Amino acid sequence: MIETIRAAFVIARRDFAAIIFSKSFFFFLLGPLFPLIIGIAAGGLGQQVRQDIDRPVIGVALDERQSAKLVDARAALAKNLGNNAIPELLLLTDVNPTDPDIGARLDTEAKPLTAIISGSLEAPMLTGSEQDVKRWRGKVALLSETALSGSDPVAVKTDFVAATGSSKKRTQIATAQGGQIILILLTMILAGMVLSNLVEEKTNKIIEILAAAIPMDAIFLGKLFAMLGMALVGITVWSSLGFIGVSVISAGMPNLPAPAIGWPLFCVLMVLYFSMAYLLLGSLFLGIGAMATTVREVQTLSMPVTMGQLLVFFLAALTVTKLGEPLEWFAVVFPFSSPFAMIARAAQMDNIWQHGLALIWQAIFTLIIIRFSVMLFRRNVMKSGNSARKKSLLARIRG
């Protein structure tokens, strides 16, 4: 065992140094910037497009006095409900409020209209497509009521408390979901890299030297921990830059709602569960990737593996609001979803002992997968079956 750990350390040290001191590691560190930039750009564009689509303009074909009342009512409501909650109004001064063919104006106005209010405030008529009319009917009624009453909405006094039971629950669920998303994103980005890990050894024919010198388990363990080390360096850099960025932008750290076990322990568990999720998936990927002989084969293998990861994430995400239910217990016990399910528990439950048990269980399963991967590797790649022992075992079973 000690020799395996020593040998794993030799492999891990070599791989870690080779990765960290390579030029490509710099690009790896820059990696999250690209989706971030694209995300921000796409988000901004999307918001703009959504705003353009969702800011409807409703034409007002009422007499001058009622039109003015309606405009005042909109201004009053917008103060309380927000400007985006109430449709914009465009006064159609040249339209007869009783014109039966008022719908024709929807397409002729310079500014596209979603609908037109005609008739009177007491009996408003809303003309538009069925979908738009159904959507805005209530708001138009509210506008008309407010316009008719002629008074501002009643002022509501406010008194804020730190947290209520329901808000606490809500924020903890949000923290759980956030924790899961961060975990799965990091695991998906980083654990996938392990897939191609042994290809270099096989193409460089170094695997023979390694296999003759140290136990195969040590090779797998070393490679896995080197990649974990690299991932943790990346995460440290990214999170540090993230904290600095957020602190600078919002002049101090924002006051985020605390998870059930508190932020410090939650952060520690995030790192631990990331490590376990990484080791679990990484050991599986390493085993699968070890069977591949070329980068192309690795790429082919990536797809089902990624789909599997997503399924695991969906399972864990589904159980965030189902603490203690059988499905949630399944997600907790099933090794690949366990880290995600447990981080959700950390956000919502304050008992700590369960995390110790979960971490031990996940570690045991990691070792089992490594053993299994090594066995497959020796049998399929190194062509080292042990059919003789297998046969004798079968013979013994048969008696």
Add this chain to the structure above:
Amino acid sequence: MTSHAQVNAPVNAIEAHHIVKRFDGETAVDGIDLTIKKGSIFGILGPNGAGKTTTLRMLLGIIDPDEGERFLLGSPDPISKAHQVGYLPEERGLYQSMKAYDAIAFMGALRGLPLAEGRKRGRKMMEDHGLGDAVDKQIRQLSKGMAQTVQLLGTIVHQPDLIILDEPFSGLDALNQGKLERLIRGQADRGVTVIFSTHVIAHAERLCEEIAIVANGKIPFTGKVSTARDRLRPQVHLETRNLDGAWRSAIPADCEPLGHNWHFTLPESGVEPLLRALIEGDAGIQSLSIERPGLHDAFVHIAGEAVAKKMEEDLAADAGLQGEAA
């Protein structure tokens, strides 16, 4: 006084008892028995595909035999003895981005040598082998020959008790082959057991005390080189002035002269009766040489013509590859 460790120390570097290996139903190694004493230079001789590499890989624990058992330095778990073993595989491989001295240190570290010590030794060994200028170069910047030397140095940097080299001369030019032979002898002089596989009989003949001939997954001969050669009688090359006389009864009856030259196998009675008959019978000896058969002849005799021919083809292919590389 003999220490406890000495009493328990295994006498043999390698012991294999009826090891068998099959790949996809094909038998690559078919019940090999092999014993290699400590402190010797041992050659495993055979053509490509005979089962040499598979045998070495089983002995080293890279793969497990399907049947039989093997002991490396007395242990049935060869990897547990890895610290005392150096191995140069047939397919050479190094991390291309590593510096040369670091590659040597890494190979040492795999086998238990502290990295700092490995780096120190790596630099020294490279300087001793005339590669001082390449110490800090990356492997990808080295010539093929230099990279092979670096790998060989990495194989011995931790000062192993047993060195196993799989086709170590393959791909080396004559100069580097000579250097390698000297290195092997140097290691043997230190008491290290050196085992190497080759399909070049001359290397085995020059270097080895003992050999195993591998053919078609079996070992038809294992033992001293001299024992292999002794399986064939010496060859007599005789030139006489006279073509007939009483002396003719001393040479095989079916031997016909080529002009005045006679070539025949030394009779079992030995050299003295033959000489006496030739002199007393007035053969008129112009020249006489008695040649002990070479290992090549012994190999052909033991392994068969077909296997020997295959080995010559491998050799020709090697020469072709070297020519292309040059």
